Amino acid sequence: MSRTVSFIMLQSPCPIRARKMARLCHIPLDRAELKTPQNQRFTFGNIDNGKPEIGNSLHGVQVVGGSNPLAPTKIKAARLKALRLFRFSPHFAFVQCFLDKVLDVCLKLIASLARGHGLVESSLATRTAHCAIIMTDYAIWPAAATTAGLILALTPKRLFSRLDTPDFNSANRLHSLDGLRGLLALAVFFHHSVLGHFRPSLSEPTFPSPFYDMLGSVGVALFFMITGFLFWSRLISAQTSIRWMPLYVKRFFRIAPLYCFVAIVYGLATLQAVGIPAGTSPLHIAKQAVQWLAFGMVQNPEPFLSFPNTLGIIGQSWSLYYEWLFYASLPFLAVLAKNRTTAPIVIAALVFVLFVDGVIGPGARYFVAQFLLGMLAASINREHPAIRGDGPRRSVVAIALLVGVFWLCDTAYTQLASVLLGGFFTLVASGTSLFGLLKLTGARRLGDISYSLYLTHGAVLTFMFTSGPLLDFSLTGSPQFFMAQAISALVLLMVCIATYMLIEKPGIALGSWIAALPSIQGRQTASRAPIDQHPTTAQSVEGAG
Incomplete structure (x- = not known):
């Protein structure tokens, strides 16, 4: 029986989207082949000596992973642990080389111990060590560098002061949430840029990079928590009746204008791509259009003109459906908010949602839990004010918790x-x-335009990477892709500044004017401002796909 491998991972800067692939395959260990979508064949021989021979003229193609299905559990566990370490390692060349050597020595030692205990025969252990799984091609630091560049670009006070809200420097504003919201919007952008670049060449519906895969679900989870925190904070702080009509008017004009703009762009792009298919019923087209123009209130609308290829322009708006549901629940939550201590109520609801099966659907239960976690944070802040503050120790704990999510989990929905x-x-x-x-000025300004970042990044990525010189450039290698990603991020920033100034701010002003009309205000009076006038509530409506 010939020995076979269960995984072969390839690393290559070749001009194809398949340069990073994880394929289940069964091929002889001494000869590994991968045929790319463009019928280019890479042949590797003599894997046993740890230095695969490259069978074609493209430079830099190498086998970077492999495992034997007969390998013992201990060796598999060590190999997976090494992979987790490499997720967070810097990817500079000299550091990479050093870490490769360290990992190779460790795996050889494991193989020697395995042989000494009779777990595997000598040649198999050696091959397992030489074919260690090392996923190094999805570097993390370029995303961090791009984020730092955008923060620095928005730092000049005079140049971008028009982005600042009137209470931008107010001591009562939650500056940490502003900055967090901006970084989360960028995380969603990085998730979708990597997804759109590499997913088309993968036959399996799996994501090749654990880190970039997690960015999407972590982003939407924290956005939902922000929404729950902000609105529940105002509910539990309200001393009299809430003015619901002004609240919903402002919410509508906060979300709808930019959404309608993106929906129109999506519709026009779809029409340009496919036209109106022959035999399509006008009534059916009108039904599809109404679904997409419903401001995100329709769950999973049918692709316009039944053409799914342009969904990337607006697909991220799926989270608005759950935002609207949360807004609809606010009058009911206001009844519970009248209790003097609300934390036990929220904790009970959270435990019920997370740990009682069958009550809420498997997907929606975690969305509900994330709103509840935001509400719990608000209750804790109000009932235990001693928890408030900043400092190095608190930052270390927060970062450790966040790293734990990426380290221990495959998705935020657990x-x-x-x-x-x-x-x-x-x-x-x-x-x-x-x-x-x-609390950096640039990070907080990213928070100001975070709704635009979230809602328009799909259109920017679609138009910049569908065809053209930037796409061709990005496909020539990993450095080129990350450079193209940085260019698209800069273009996105300029687009978002424009949409924020020309669409979002006028929409907010119009909503405030309508909400102040006597017919909208009604006869209700309140000693406190409506809950949507909380300093950071205005842009808490983002989500991630």
Whole structure:
């Protein structure tokens, strides 16, 4: 029986989207082949000596992983642990080389111990060590560098002062949440940029990079927590009746204008791509259009003109459906908010949602839990004000909780991830700034335009990476892709500044004017401002796909 491998991982800067692939395959260990979508064949021989021979002229293609299905559990566990370490390692060349050598020595030692205990025969253990799984091609530091560049770009006070809200420097504003919101919007952008670049060449519906895969679900989870925190904070602080009509008018004009703009762009792009298919019923087209123009209130609308290829322009708006549901629940939550202590109520609801199966659907239960975790953070902040503050220790704990999510979980939609993210968010919502990062002027300005970042990044990525020189450039290698990603991020920033100034701010002003009309105000009076006038509530409506 010939020995076979269960995984082969390839690393290559070749001009195809398949340069990073994880394929289940069964091929002889001494000869590994991968045929790319463009029928280019890479042949590797003599894997046993740890130096695969490259069978074609493209430079830099190498086998970077492999495992034997007969390998013992201990060796598999060590190999997976090494992979987790490499997720967070810097990817500079000299550091990479050093870490490769260290990992190779460790795996050889494991193989020697395995042989000594009779777990595997000598040649198999050696091959397992030489074919260690090392996923190094999805570097993390370029995303961090791009984020730092955008924060620095928005730092000049005079140049971008028009982005600042009237209470931008107010001591009552939750500056840490502003900065967090901006970083989360960028995280969603990075998630979708990597997803759109590499997913088309993968036959399996799995995401090749654990880190970039997690960015999407972590982003939407924390956005939902922000919404729950902000609105529940105002409910439990309200001393008299809430003016619901002004609230919903302002919410509508906060969300709808930009959404309608993106929906129109999506519709026009779809029409340009496919036209109106022959034989399509006008009534059916009108039904599809109405679904997409419903401001995100329709769950999973049918692709316009039944053409799914342009969904990337607006697909991220799926989270608005759950935001609207949460807004609809506010009058009912206001009844519970009248209790003097609300934390036990929220904790009971959270435990019920997370740990009682069959009550809420498997997907929606975690969305509900994330709103509840935000509400819990608000209750804790109000009932235990001593928790508020900032400092290095708090930042270390917050970062440790966040790293734990990426380290221990495959998605944010699990019980463990929800608890860890809830702890992280509670610290940030109580003032933790992650060593001042979240309170930087540039980060907070990213928070100001975060709704635009979230809602328009799909259109920017679609138009920039569908075809053209930037796409061709990005496909020539990993450095080129990350450079193209940085360019698209800069273009997105300029687009978002424009949409914020020309669409969002006028929409907010119009909503405030309508909400102030006597017919909208009604006869209700209140000693406090409506809950949507909380300093940071105005942009808490983002989500991630």
